[in-house]
Amino acid sequence: MQWEVVIGLEIHTQLATQSKIFSGSATTFGSEPNTQASLVDLGMPGVLPVLNQEAVRMAVMFGLAIDAEIGQHNVFARKNYFYPDLPKGYQISQMELPIVGKGYLDIPLEDGTIKRVGVTRAHLEEDAGKSLHEEFNGATGIDLNRAGTPLLEIVSEPDMRSAKEAVAYVKTIHALVRYLGICDGNMAEGSLRCDCNVSVRPKGQVEYGTRCEIKNVNSFRFIEKAINTEVRRQIELIEDGGKVIQQTRLYDPNKDETRAMRSKEEANDYRYFPDPDLLPVVIEDSFLNDVRATLPELPPQKRERFQAQFGLSVYDASVLASSREQADYFEKVVSIAGDAKLAANWVMVELGSLLNKQGLEIDEAPVTAEQLGGMLLRIKDNTISGKIAKTVFEAMASGEGSADEIIDKRGLKQVTDSGAISAVLDEMLAANAEQVEQYRAADEAKRGKMFGFFVGQAMKASKGKANPQQVNELLKSKLEG
Amino acid sequence: MALERSDVEKIAHLAHLDLVEADLPQTTAALNSILGLADQMQAVNTDGIEPLAHPLEANQRLRADVVTEVNNREAYQSIAPAVENGLYLVPKVID
Amino acid sequence: MHHMTLAEIARGLADKKFSSEELTKTLLARINALDPKVNSFISLTEELALSQAKAADARRASGENGALLGAPIAHKDLFCTQGIRTSCGSKMLDNFKAPYDATVVAKLAAAGAVTLGKTNMDEFAMGSANESSYYGAVKNPWNLEHVPGGSSGGSAAAVAARFLPAATATDTGGSIRQPAAFTNLTGLKPTYGRVSRWGMIAYASSLDQGGPLARTAEDCAILLQGMAGFDKQDSTSIDEPVPDYSASLNTSIKGLRIGVPKEYFSPGLDPRIAELVHNSVKELEKLGAVIKEISLPNNQHAIPAYYVIAPAEASSNLSRFDGVRFGYRCENPKDLTDLYKRSRGEGFGAEVQRRIMVGAYALSAGYYDAYYLKAQKIRRLIKNDFMAAFEEVDVILGPTTPNPAWKIGAKTGDPIAEYLEDLYTITANLAGLPGLSMPAGFVDGLPVGVQLLAPYFQEGRLLNVAHQYQLNTDWHTRTPTGF
Structure with a gap:
């Protein structure tokens, strides 16, 4: 049987606010346990939440x-359940009237569509704390520093049909929230976490199959x-x-397997109801317009x-636009070098593989956009060839200075x-007299192949510095002659 | 529709309350009489009436995104039943 | 000395007739001697009181003045007091020393009030008789075999017994006004949002409101002045200026339109109370008020709606009591669920557990619409009734309670019988309106109260009417025998 995979994702993004969503505690990652847990975060008797404007x-x-559609009248609700990392016994979330309604994302796939x-x-909603399972003689330790960190939970339609599409979607969200500066996107620190709803159905069937939710997948x-593992299991x-x-x-x-969570074995009845400690959030048109005015140019x-603009x-285009830093880098290179295709190629291929090798992000790149742009100028004005440029690039990466300095020094x-x-x-042809004889005796088709040999020898003899076009022309006339 | 003993056990579980076995019949009877009182609402016509969650129908005020809290762990944990290395302790949690 | 009102104390302190320290010592001695009969205090804060009294005397000496400077008060034991047990009348919080002060506590302390202690109450404010406290029932000073009302029974009994002139209290369904009625006091539940709920341990968040209990409207004005005001830590607090409540006490009530709802005089009302209510109406008429019969057609639906909404909110509010970060924790939990269930099962009393279960049920899948949502719709009908009524009248008057204080134990085991006693008070909570109860006579030697309701933020009007009434009646001056 042919199976179709259906995937919907819930992505929790920690919003990059200074303070928590309902209290004035810091949201810094990695502090000593419970040092960023205030009365409100601890759910002390008598405390009350006040909403952080920046989260909104x-x-x-x-x-x-x-x-x-923006929920201009949105309401916080309580999701009731008991868990030690949930201090109040309920999570303040939104149910019936969320702040963001139906929208969409265009995701670029690998095949270019x-x-x-x-x-x-x-x-x-508010994030929960953390349970630490090790080293307490069979007890679990609870750290509530994370409790109350603002989360934006983004729920997709079940529109994805493969794991690859799901990843492309998450990458698109990841790029978008970083573009907007609303989340640092650090998945290792849990700033962006993903729950995957997965089901399968026979191809052609309209109804969805029964789904399983894989919690908290973080890369x-x-x-x-x-x-893919879950799909295999279900099939x-x-x-x-x-x-x-x-x-x-x-x-x-x-x-490489999924297993049922024991703590979630019984069906939960969350008893959502509007949080009586919080009033409806009303978003005025003026607020909406102010926010709209601050939106940066987005990936699509x-x-x-x-x-x-660049053809x-x-x-x-979508690879270069996928992160704000990369797009900015690219545009800077273009602005210096003036050749977008050349710039795109160098940013994506040479710089890309360098960063990959060194495990660096583009904002940590050892070659600056100014350096790369400067080098591309030298390619364009024939100061160096594309091949020599790779040597210059490596030298720039190891800190030897600008392209001009390196070209000069070396x-x-x-x-x-x-x-x-x-x-x-002349020297090279003299050293290869025999090959010259053969070339002259050969027919047109053979000559074509043999010509490459002489070019290679010429470049070698010039240590790659001879202008390849001139080498071609001169060589041709000398061999013909 | 009256609650049975098993319903009361389910509700007690939902609310995480350990009911004393001997109290169950009395608790069941009390809950049924309270729900009987609540059921009187069904006679009221509320067609087209919007539910009222807050008496004054005001809007939420927003606070500036400023860190105002300092570390008070020692004071807050001095009233906790069980702590170690700054963590609250509970019996082992199984995911 | 113990018979003085807040206003008299303020004058005495200003005139240097006595010091706050002397007064505080006298009252503490009296409480130590007599409270065993009443059980109105859970904790006495003698050291704190004496240091606050001395500080207040020093402030007076340096020229400071203020109606509350050096005035002895007590807090209902659900207002958090830093470093001092804040029990909510529950075993669950018997060991809970609050790590912070409630806004009300901090404001009154800043005004120079002297805290004598924390008063007894129904467990988590759930009750109308003050019989559900972990610290035992509170006795009504007017008849020690009778209940003082609840849930602020300790605050009411303490003031009625002349242990102190005034105390803070809270009102979710009548918990200030009903004990005021039962103990011959004046008690005011302000408009929802008028007094900060920060640090006031929640029973039902959309209904709870703190307010004063005292012997006179004049004293309620003084104490409310110290409690009321916007608080940025409470999202439901209202940013409206606080008027000078004492300044409007003497406004004439000539031409004031008083509405008397016909629905209030149903067969459930003790006819002797009905008569006292009519007497109070006549008294106000003599002062120039205009009386009008009005209708609150949905009044009877308030009890079922309230007993869904309040437990629903409570079931969620009380989830934080789980034995992990504070409060009671059961011995040797065998696993996490056991820790939760036994800590809560052993820490909460029977009525609290009942309300948590009713609330959890009313919110659960399949029942939410029929119970919780239906109740919220009825809540709007009740508010609409009041809005319509206040188009015609300035103040609504009726009985505070259908019956006088019952005997301790008379309604034990029958929650419904107790719930029905809240008939007249809970509508103000559902609609968020201010309401006041004032002494209006006696039935079988037990006090009876009359309730006044006003539009939002018209606490000043309520205090004004009650004060004018009290200038012309002496019910509020009667003292229980033995105190």
């Missing part, structure tokens, strides 16, 4: 960025692996005559502009003096 602004910003994924809603790689289960049970599961990357617009392909300047090139060629 950031949520609205996200809503506008995905072209969603764009897929539109629906966003059902996004709502504000792009694990999202793909966890979904095998059904093909063996079993039935998928709606469940919350955890992905174990070490064993940037991608389209890169295509139109880049969809793929190149004597990498391309030789364009015809006399000098001619002398090098």
Whole structure:
């Protein structure tokens, strides 16, 4: 049987506010346990929440960025359940009237196409604390520093049909929230966490299959692996005559398997109701307009502009636009070097692989945009060849200075003096007299192949510095002659 | 529709209350009489009436995003039943 | 000395007739001697009181003045007091020394009030008789075999017994006004949002409101002045200026339109109370008020709606009491669920557990619409009734309670019988309106109260009417025998 995979995602993004959503505690990551847990965060008797304006602004910003309807009258509700990292016994969240309604995201896929994924809603809520399981003689330790950190939970439609699409969607969200500056996107620190709802159905069937939710998958790689693993499990289960049970599961990357969460075995009845300690949040048009005015150019617009303005392909444009830092870097290089295709190529290929190798982000790149732009200028004015440029680039990466300095210091300047090139060629041809004889005796088709040999020898003899075009021309006339 | 003993046990579980076995019949009877009182609401016509969650129908005020809290862990944990290394302790949690 | 009102004390202190320290010592001695009969205090804060009294005397000596400077008060034991047990009348919080002060506590302390102690109350403010306290029932000073009302029974009994002139209290469904009626006091529940709820341990967040209990309207004005005001830590607090409540006490009530709802005089009302209510109406008429019969057609639906909404909110508010960060924790929990269930099962009393369960049920899947949402709709109908009535009248008057204080134990085990006693008070909480109860006579030697309701933020009007009434009647001056 042919199976179709159906995936919907819930992404929790920690908003990059200074203080918590309902208290004045700091949100700094990695502090000593419970040193950032105030009376409100601890759920002490008698305390009350007051909403952080910045969290509201950031949520609205996200809503506008995905072209969603903004809940101009949105309401906080209590989600009631007992868990030690949930101090009040309820989480303040939003249920019926979220701050962000239906919207969508266009996600670029690897094959160069764009897929539109629906966003059902996004709502504000408070994060829970953390349970630490080790070293307490069978007890669990509770750290409530994270409790009350603002979260924007972004819920997608079940629009994705493969793990790869799901990853592309998460990457798009990841890029977007960083573009907007509303989340640092640090998945290792849990700033962006993903719950994956996965089901399978026979191809052609309209109804969805029973879904399982894989909780808290925290890297792009694990999202793909966890979904694929879960899909395999569900298909095998059904093909063996079993039935998928709606469940919350955890992905174990070490064993590459998912397992049912014991703490979620019983169906929860969360008893949502409007939080009586908080009033409805009313977002005035003026607030909306103010936020709209601060929106930066977003990835889709940037991608389209890169295509139109620079004549880049969809793929190149979307890769370059995928992070604000990379797009800014690229545009700076273009502004210096004036050649967008050349710049795109260097940023994506050479710089990309350098960063990859060194495990660095683009804002930590050892070669600045100014340096790279300066080097591309030297390619364009024939000071260096593309091949020599790689040497210059490596030298820049190891801190030897600007392209001009390196070219100068290392004597990498391309030789364009015809006399000098001619002398090098004469010497080379003399050293390869036999091959010259063969070349002259050969027919047109064979000559073509043999010509490359002489070019190689010439470049070698000039240590790569001879202008390749001049080498070609001079060589041709000498061999013909 | 009266609650049965098993319903009361379910509600007690939802509310995380350990009911004393001997009190169950009395608790069941009390809950049924209270819900009987609540059921009187069904006779009221509320068609087209918006629910009222807050008497004054005001809007939420927003606070500036400023850190105002300092570390008070020692004072706050001095009233806790069990702490170690700054963490609150509970019996082992299984995910 | 113990018979003085807040106003008299303020004058005495200003005239240097006595010091706050002397007064405080006298009252503490009296409480130590007589409170065992009444059980109105859970904790006495003698050291704190004496240091506050000395500080107040020093402030007076340096030329400072103020109606509350050096005035002895007590707080209902659900207002958090830093470093001092704040029990909510529950075993759950018997060991809870609050790590901070409630806004009300901090404001009154700043005004120079002297805290003599924390008063007894129904557990988590759930009750109308003050019988559900972990610290035992409070006795009514007017008849020690009778209840003082609840849930602010300790504050009421303490003031009625002349242990002190005034105390803070809270009112979720009548918990200030009903004990005021039962103990011959004046008690005011302000407009929802008038007094900060920060540090006031919640029973039902959308209904709870702090307010004063005292012997006179004049004293309620003084204490409310110290309690009221916007608080940025309470999102439901209202940013409206606080008027000078004492300044409007003497405004004439000539031409004041008083509405008397016909629905209040139903068969459930003790006819002797009905008669006292009519007497009070006549008295106000003599002072120039215009009386009008009005209708509050949805009044009877308030009790079922209230007993869904309040427990629903309570069931969630009380989830934080889980034995993890503060409060009672059961011995040797065998696992996490056991820790939760036994800490809560052993820490909460029977009525609290009942209300938590009713609330959890009313919010649970499949019942939310029929119970919680329905109740919220009825809540709007009740508010609409009042809004319509206040188009015609300035103040609404009626009985505070259908019956006088009952005997301790008379309604034990029958929660409904107790709930029905809240008939006249809970509508003000559902609608968020200010309400006041004032002494209006006696039935079988037990006090009876008359309730006044006014539009939002018209506390001053209520105090004004009550003060004018008290200038012309002497019910509020009667003292229980033995105190």
